[in-house]
Ligand code: SF4
């Protein structure tokens with residue numbers, strides 16, 4: 001929906017102030033930008049007021065307003081905690097306001113603009129070459145000519161957290177799945193959608209979906225929470241691009257295999273772990289149980305953090321924050337590491353390469369003694 005259309009509902013938020021007056025702890029303590037910057041303007045109702053002011057001309061863009069707008073990780077905690085019907089639209093309004101900032105020539109942040117330009121040229125936001133996208137693929141992994149499934153790798157696992165891509169193909173191979181990887185996979189578009197650069201995303205979506213349709217598969221699997229949300233929610237809802245295949249996160253795929261008895265772990269892992277719910281997988285797409293089923297079947301002891309499932313605290317990387325405000329992203333990840341340390345687990349597990357990246361960066365930056373792993377790495381280890 002456009003910001004103008006959304007304006008019909010956003011006035012309900014700045015007139016309500018329920019969360020502001022009650023001091024609702026899950027609202028105040030779980031909004032990463034409010035925790036960091038303290039002022040109400042950095043909360044959901046604050047950003048709704050900016051949207052209203054910009055739309056009706058009461059406010060003019062300033063550097064400060066841009067900072068407020070782009071320091072939201074789009075984690076969706078406010079949509080979970082808000083008790084009014086506007087809740088489902090809050091992050092949509094924030095993203096629509098970012099689109100308006102881009103149209104008005106004041107957004108996105110310089111780093112976002114640079115990666116947007118790179119996506120146009122090389123189809124990834126990491127300033128890497130498209131021809132290097134599959135460099136990580138182990139030589140002994142066989143891709144099928146007649147696949148049942150496509151593994152959509154995503155940019156972070158293709159260029160940065162390649163251990164997650166390797167673990168995923170090892171798992172699929174060990175299960176005897178006939179799968180392939182798109183030879184010409186492009187960025188799913190998530191980083192552009194989150195930063196208001198929507199114009200170029202439709203081409204990316206059409207390209208990826210057309211390529212997958214040409215293979216005739218019924219399912220794709222992704223190991224990235226951002227790709228998952230983008231394919232499942234944004235392609236049809238925002239871009240009107242309709243995939244004719246099922247989209248599964250790797251944890252949903254593995255849960256199904258476990259329930260059908262096709263996946264059993266003979267070697268149990270003797271580990272104490274805690275699980276971090278990626279916002280785009282959990283709050284946004286309601287995938288809470290599959291990763292927990294997988295972890296339990298691995299035999300690990302799963303100790304939940306106090307803030308978990310729909311109330312989980314964000315890792316701090318999303319919404320363009322990691323590239324736009326890297327120090328704030330690291331501080332937020334450190335706050336999440338503190339949650340994990342309180343469980344006395346030895347491993348912090350997530351199911352998104354971008355969460356792993358930011359949490360691991362923070363553990364190294366702040367010298368936190370806690371191993372950070374993706375769930376695919378644990379599964380691949382158990383299958384070795
Ligand atoms: S976020 Fe929800 S509870 Fe808070 S002011 Fe807006 S509508 Fe009210």
Ligand code: SF4
Pocket residue numbers: 030031032033034042043044047071072073074075076077078079091
């Ligand atoms: S999406 Fe997250 S960071 Fe943004 S306003 Fe809501 S709770 Fe705060």
